[in-house]
Amino acid sequence: MQFDSETNVRALERTVAYVERDGKPASAVTLSRSYETTLENLWDAVTSLERIPRWFAGITGDLEVGGRFQLQDNASGTILAAERLESYSVTWEFAGDVSWVDVQVADEGADRARFTLTHTALLSPHWDTFGAGAAGVGWEMGFAGLALHLAQPDAPRPDEMDFVTSAEGKAFIAGSSEGWAQASTAAGTDPDAAHAAARQTTAFYTGESLESS
Numbered sequence: 257m258q259f260d261s262e263t264n265v266r267a268l269e270r271t272v273a274y275v276e277r278d279g280k281p282a283s284a285v286t287l288s289r290s291y292e293t294t295l296e297n298l299w300d301a302v303t304s305l306e307r308i309p310r311w312f313a314g315i316t317g318d319l320e321v322g323g324r325f326q327l328q329d330n331a332s333g334t335i336l337a338a339e340r341l342e343s344y345s346v347t348w349e350f351a352g353d354v355s356w357v358d359v360q361v362a363d364e365g366a367d368r369a370r371f372t373l374t375h376t377a378l379l380s381p382h383w384d385t386f387g388a389g390a391a392g393v394g395w396e397m398g399f400a401g402l403a404l405h406l407a408q409p410d411a412p413r414p415d416e417m418d419f420v421t422s423a424e425g426k427a428f429i430a431g432s433s434e435g436w437a438q439a440s441t442a443a444g445t446d447p448d449a450a451h452a453a454a455r456q457t458t459a460f461y462t463g464e465s466l467e468s469s
Contacts, residue, residue: 259414261424264400265431272388272436272443277356281379285391285436288372289399293406295363298371299341301405302359310413311405312398333357348375355391371402386460387445387453388436393461396432426462433458 269288276282291298301307308315314328319335326332331350338344341361348355355377362370375391377383382390401413419425437454441447459466 259400259404259419259424259428261428261431264403264428265435267403268396268399268432268435270388270392270435270439272439272445274443275376277376277378282376283379283383283388284374284376285388285395286372286374287392287395287399288370289403290364290368290370291403291406292367293369294367295341295361295369297406298369299361301402302361302371303338303344307405307409310409311401312413348377353377353380371399373399384449385453386457387450388440389433389454389457392436392439393429393432393457396435397428400428420461421463426464429461430458433461 267289271286271288273284273286274281275284293301301311303319305315305317305319309328312327313330315325317323317325317332319325321335321338323335324332325335325346331348333347333349336345336347336356343358343360345356345358348357355375358374358376360370360372362372364370373395375395377391397416397419404411404414420429433454434451436457437447437450440450440453455466458464
């Protein structure tokens with residue numbers, strides 16, 4: 257399927273909030289996108305051991321409340337809560353850090369459904385360097401992959417390295433990073449810091465120098 261970077265960047269709603277988690281300062285990065293599918297199909301796509309690898313990453317584990325999961329070459333975690341066709345919450349454990357992911361799905365009628373994800377993490381030097389894009393761009397690639405999967409459920413997931421090195425992939429990452437800079441600025445982040453972080457994020461994902469990004 258042809259991938260249109262501009263369409264996918266525009267399709268996502270982005271918000272950033274500064275919050276507290278366990279009494280410590282944290283950031284909450286929220287992504288939301290409407291898909292042309294039913295609520296039941298969207299829920300199955302984002303909760304099924306068999307389907308998650310088709311749009312996001314290989315996964316193993318027990319996808320029940322209290323169960324543990326492991327994403328291939330990525331995070332592990334515990335499922336904290338789940339309400340079928342509504343929401344679930346998990347810990348996100350990666351590189352020695354723990355953060356939290358909360359997912360909601362909602363029926364929008366006329367065979368449309370919305371997927372909303374909030375990733376909350378304690379503020380850290382990593383946030384200072386990469387800002388909201390540290391989580392936002394990676395998740396946004398997943399949201400784009402989900403759109404491709406819902407449109408063509410039996411198609412193989414595109415190779416991530418091929419994508420990030422392609423012209424459309426680089427344009428998507430740059431557009432996503434800029435979108436997160438704008439969302440961060442709206443949340444009160446200094447604009448210069450937000451855009452510097454966006455450039456760092458784009459360079460990280462594309463492998464290009466800061467000068468070329």
